[in-house]
Amino acid sequence: MKYFILGHAGRILFPALIILSLIVLYRGHNLPGGGFIGGLMAATAYILVSLGSTMQAAKAKLRVDPVTLLAVGLAIAIISGLPGMLGGDPFLTGEWLPTFYLPLLGAVHLGTPLIFDVGVYLVVIGFTLHTTFFLSELAESDTEEGTD
Amino acid sequence: MPVSLLISLLFIFGAALVAPSLCRLFKDKGGCLLSLAPFAAFGLLLSQSGAIAAGESIRYHIEWFSSLGCAFSLRLDGLALLMGLLVTGIGGLIVLYASGYMHGHPRLGRFYLYLLSFMGAMLGLVLSDNLIVLFVFWELTSITSYLLIGFNHEEKISRWKALMALLTTGLGAMAMLAGFLIIGQVSGSYELSEINGMGDLLQGSPFYTAMVLLVLGGAFTKSAQVPFHFWLPNAMAAPTPVSAYLHSATMVKAGVFLLARLNPSLGGMPLWENTLAIFGSVTLLLAVVLGLFQKDLKAILAYTTLGVLGLLTMLLGIGTEYAIKAMVGFLLGHALYKAALFMVAGSVDHETGTRDVTLLRGLRRLMPITAMAGGLAALSMSGLPPFFGFIGKELIYKAGVKLGGLELYFLVAAFVGNFLMMALALKAGIGPFFGKENNDALPKKPHEAPVTMWIGPVLLGVIGLVLGLLPFLVTDSIVAPAIGSILGGAIPEIKLALWHGFNLPLLLSVFTVAGGFGLFMLRGKFWAVADPVRAAIRPWGAEAMYERIFNGTIWLSKAQTRCLQTGRLHDYVFMIVAVTVGFLIWAIVNYGGLQFEMDWAQFDPIKVGLVLIMIVATIVAVTASAYMTVLVALGTVGFGVALIFVYYGAPDLAITQLLVETLTVVLFMFVILRLPPLKSMSSMATKIRDAILASTFGGLMTLLVLKAVNIQFDHAISEKLAAMSYPEAKGKNVVNVILVDFRALDTLGEIVVVAAAALGIAALVATGFKKKKGAAS
Numbered sequence: 001m002k003y004f005i006l007g008h009a010g011r012i013l014f015p016a017l018i019i020l021s022l023i024v025l026y027r028g029h030n031l032p033g034g035g036f037i038g039g040l041m042a043a044t045a046y047i048l049v050s051l052g053s054t055m056q057a058a059k060a061k062l063r064v065d066p067v068t069l070l071a072v073g074l075a076i077a078i079i080s081g082l083p084g085m086l087g088g089d090p091f092l093t094g095e096w097l098p099t100f101y102l103p104l105l106g107a108v109h110l111g112t113p114l115i116f117d118v119g120v121y122l123v124v125i126g127f128t129l130h131t132t133f134f135l136s137e138l139a140e141s142d143t144e145e146g147t148d
Numbered sequence: 149m150p151v152s153l154l155i156s157l158l159f160i161f162g163a164a165l166v167a168p169s170l171c172r173l174f175k176d177k178g179g180c181l182l183s184l185a186p187f188a189a190f191g192l193l194l195s196q197s198g199a200i201a202a203g204e205s206i207r208y209h210i211e212w213f214s215s216l217g218c219a220f221s222l223r224l225d226g227l228a229l230l231m232g233l234l235v236t237g238i239g240g241l242i243v244l245y246a247s248g249y250m251h252g253h254p255r256l257g258r259f260y261l262y263l264l265s266f267m268g269a270m271l272g273l274v275l276s277d278n279l280i281v282l283f284v285f286w287e288l289t290s291i292t293s294y295l296l297i298g299f300n301h302e303e304k305i306s307r308w309k310a311l312m313a314l315l316t317t318g319l320g321a322m323a324m325l326a327g328f329l330i331i332g333q334v335s336g337s338y339e340l341s342e343i344n345g346m347g348d349l350l351q352g353s354p355f356y357t358a359m360v361l362l363v364l365g366g367a368f369t370k371s372a373q374v375p376f377h378f379w380l381p382n383a384m385a386a387p388t389p390v391s392a393y394l395h396s397a398t399m400v401k402a403g404v405f406l407l408a409r410l411n412p413s414l415g416g417m418p419l420w421e422n423t424l425a426i427f428g429s430v431t432l433l434l435a436v437v438l439g440l441f442q443k444d445l446k447a448i449l450a451y452t453t454l455g456v457l458g459l460l461t462m463l464l465g466i467g468t469e470y471a472i473k474a475m476v477g478f479l480l481g482h483a484l485y486k487a488a489l490f491m492v493a494g495s496v497d498h499e500t501g502t503r504d505v506t507l508l509r510g511l512r513r514l515m516p517i518t519a520m521a522g523g524l525a526a527l528s529m530s531g532l533p534p535f536f537g538f539i540g541k542e543l544i545y546k547a548g549v550k551l552g553g554l555e556l557y558f559l560v561a562a563f564v565g566n567f568l569m570m571a572l573a574l575k576a577g578i579g580p581f582f583g584k585e586n587n588d589a590l591p592k593k594p595h596e597a598p599v600t601m602w603i604g605p606v607l608l609g610v611i612g613l614v615l616g617l618l619p620f621l622v623t624d625s626i627v628a629p630a631i632g633s634i635l636g637g638a639i640p641e642i643k644l645a646l647w648h649g650f651n652l653p654l655l656l657s658v659f660t661v662a663g664g665f666g667l668f669m670l671r672g673k674f675w676a677v678a679d680p681v682r683a684a685i686r687p688w689g690a691e692a693m694y695e696r697i698f699n700g701t702i703w704l705s706k707a708q709t710r711c712l713q714t715g716r717l718h719d720y721v722f723m724i725v726a727v728t729v730g731f732l733i734w735a736i737v738n739y740g741g742l743q744f745e746m747d748w749a750q751f752d753p754i755k756v757g758l759v760l761i762m763i764v765a766t767i768v769a770v771t772a773s774a775y776m777t778v779l780v781a782l783g784t785v786g787f788g789v790a791l792i793f794v795y796y797g798a799p800d801l802a803i804t805q806l807l808v809e810t811l812t813v814v815l816f817m818f819v820i821l822r823l824p825p826l827k828s829m830s831s832m833a834t835k836i837r838d839a840i841l842a843s844t845f846g847g848l849m850t851l852l853v854l855k856a857v858n859i860q861f862d863h864a865i866s867e868k869l870a871a872m873s874y875p876e877a878k879g880k881n882v883v884n885v886i887l888v889d890f891r892a893l894d895t896l897g898e899i900v901v902v903a904a905a906a907l908g909i910a911a912l913v914a915t916g917f918k919k920k921k922g923a924a925s
Binding site for chain 2 (some may be wrong): 025028029030031032033034035036037040041042043047051066067070073074077078081091092094096099109111112114116117119120123124126127128130131132134135136138139
């Protein structure tokens with residue numbers, strides 16, 4: 001652990017930030033938020049971990065390759081456009097489940113636009129982390145070169 | 149049954165898809181299996197011929213881009229049936245032939261994939277009833293043809309020739325698409341079956357000339373009419389089965405087919421008739437004369453194909469019922485004998501290792517079956533009775549003798565073309581097999597080709613003979629309906645026969661045979677001078693012109709690249725901003741100059757303070773001498789922008805801006821160590837220039853914003869979106885609803901770009917990085 005306070009802050013804040021990003025993602029349809037913002041927040045959570053300890057720790061937390069996230073996100077976004085076509089509507093027409101009520105969440109609207117937003121969320125995380133990991137590798141290999 | 153059209157297409161495209169795996173499993177036998185698909189499609193189409201002969205047409209239709217008037221519609225009528233049978237029937241034989249010719253080739257599966265894809269595209273092309281669908285298939289034939297000509301892609305010359313064919317036909321197709329769009333706009337429909345009833349409307353349109361010339365651009369490049377003829381002989385770089393199929397029997401006929409297809413709507417006007425007839429006849433004469441000076445078996449055949457394409461175009465241009473009859477008869481006859489001759493040439497090449505006709509003779513003893521096939525085809529091509537080729541030629545002369553005045557030129561052209569073509573036919577189909585044996589001079593010891601390689605030519609040769617003797621087999625069922633489609637009327641009553649009594653056409657035939665045979669005997673004289681003659685005319689030929697244009701284009705693009713793509717970020721930014729400034733000035737001058745109204749009430753101290761901070765930060769960023777300072781200053785500007793978003797009620801934007809600013813700083817930190825120290829790269833003069841440009845740009849943008857405030861925008865769209873947001877999309881946040889619902893397709897496009905950019909960044913940086921590392925170690 002490179003930095004004690006930052007490292008511990010990262011460990012504590014990480015789950016909170018991820019949950020926050022999911023909330024932002026979910027509530028985006030009615031309040032400020034959505035896939036883009038949620039995705040950026042989730043990515044920040046990983047970056048915070050990496051700043052506190054190492055990039056390897058952040059990668060281990062992510063478990064999958066960011067490129068996989070890109071692919072899965074795109075696939076989800078495309079698949080979310082298909083249900084509308086079953087009803088004869090154009091690609092990406094929104095289809096909604098009947099509204100139901102849950103404690104805490106209140107009225108729940110679930111529909112294909114939300115699935116689409118999940119796709120956006122994943123692509124944004126994938127993009128940000130792919131770039132970050134890549135640049136950090138570059139920086140590390142550079143410092144190694146310097147110590148040789 | 150309409151759906152049988154779709155099924156026949158699916159057979160062939162399906163076979164293309166499984167071809168690579170079949171060839172891996174069954175090796176050469178895979179080809180025999182694959183040939184079942186075209187034969188099945190052939191049978192399916194043939195089973196519809198009864199309805200077609202009865203004057204019906206079969207139409208299959210599914211909606212596609214209905215908002216653009218573009219439906220996926222197929223239609224089988226007389227012309228489509230004739231072409232479809234040729235495409236699938238000859239196609240099946242070619243697939244079979246290729247299994248022998250390409251025996252043991254390591255990329256056999258890929259070859260069949262290309263070949264069958266082409267076949268599907270070609271079948272789709274002749275069956276299309278929609279101009280846009282036709283265009284799609286048309287382009288697909290160009291692309292597959294490119295892949296097939298360049299099949300031996302290790303050779304530079306193959307690639308060059310493949311590219312030549314692709315560029316020539318591709319550019320023509322662009323013109324053709326423009327022509328199609330004009331036709332669609334004028335007639336209000338892209339359905340050929342509707343357009344063909346609107347001949348008067350199209351011909352009365354002021355755009356008639358434009359649409360004819362544009363469509364001809366596509367047809368003439370595809371069917372290799374002068375001056376675009378040069379690509380066809382060069383396409384012979386393809387493996388011989390491909391030459392036999394694409395560049396003789398099917399693809400090159402697509403142009404003629406298109407002209408025939410549009411003849412009912414565009415034909416009949418002097419522009420159409422004269423252009424077709426004149427270009428066709430020039431192509432015919434040029435091709436057969438050049439053909440005399442060829443020594444390569446395939447080149448000789450290529451030039452005769454060129455001649456035939458010219459002849460067919462000329463007949464379409466003449467446009468009388470006789471001429472159309474002749475055209476259909478000749479098209480059918482040609483497809484039969486020319487495919488056979490190409491396959492024979494391929495077998496000879498395969499078995500002897502050479503295509504040089506000056507070396508090839510006396511092979512009949514060693515390759516008796518191939519020799520027979522070649523002989524049958526060559527005699528049919530020479531137009532000797534009792535072959536079908538004779539009927540085709542008689543029809544041409546019968547059409548010709550009806551002409552008068554200046555048009556007699558076309559009869560002369562047809563006569564000259566025919567007897568030269570006969571000489572070429574004998575050279576290619578008879579010459580290699582007769583005379584004294586010359587086996588020692590050949591690179592390989594020849595023996596008979598395998599059964600897969602002689603079955604096709606023999607069958608086609610025999611069909612040419614049988615149809616000549618018993619023409620009624622195809623008269624009413626295939627030939628007459630095709631003539632009807634081209635003329636755009638009912639199916640005419642026709643009678644094909646070998647014997648029409650003593651008349652002028654017969655006399656012309658006798659002269660043709662005598663002349664052709666005479667020239668054939670003199671062939672050695674032409675070969676003796678062939679090389680110098682070809683070298684002498686080359687600099688004035690169309691191919692040399694193509695090379696000049698090609699090299700000129702490359703020179704031009706290099707010159708503009710040197711000038712615009714300096715590789716320095718500084719120059720790019722300068723150019724982008726300078727051009728934008730130019731447009732801004734133009735726009736502002738056009739929309740009332742410097743006049744605007746200031747609303748001083750809008751100024752409130754917080755916003756003014758915020759802007760002042762941002763201005764100071766910008767100045768710091770520009771003048772700073774350390775990265776950290778620049779970073780902090782830019783961050784300040786970014787957060788300032790975010791705050792302004794907050795003030796103007798755009799929380800989504802503000803949050804995104806904040807997050808992006810934060811991430812930018814973090815990402816920048818990773819690379820900051822790798823960057824060289826900041827230093828002054830520009831001279832004082834450049835800096836002053838940049839400062840002036842930057843201030844002008846900023847000033848103009850400010851002016852633009854001030855003016856924009858005064859413009860009363862139409863709020864209808866944003867109000868409508870806001871009103872629709874909750875009831876229709878169940879979301880109260882309009883920004884998000886627009887992103888994920890109303891304009892979700894845009895967002896999908898954006899995230900695709902984001903994903904591509906992520907991969908691109910990695911690739912880009914990694915390349916530069918490795919290069920640097922490699923240089924260092």
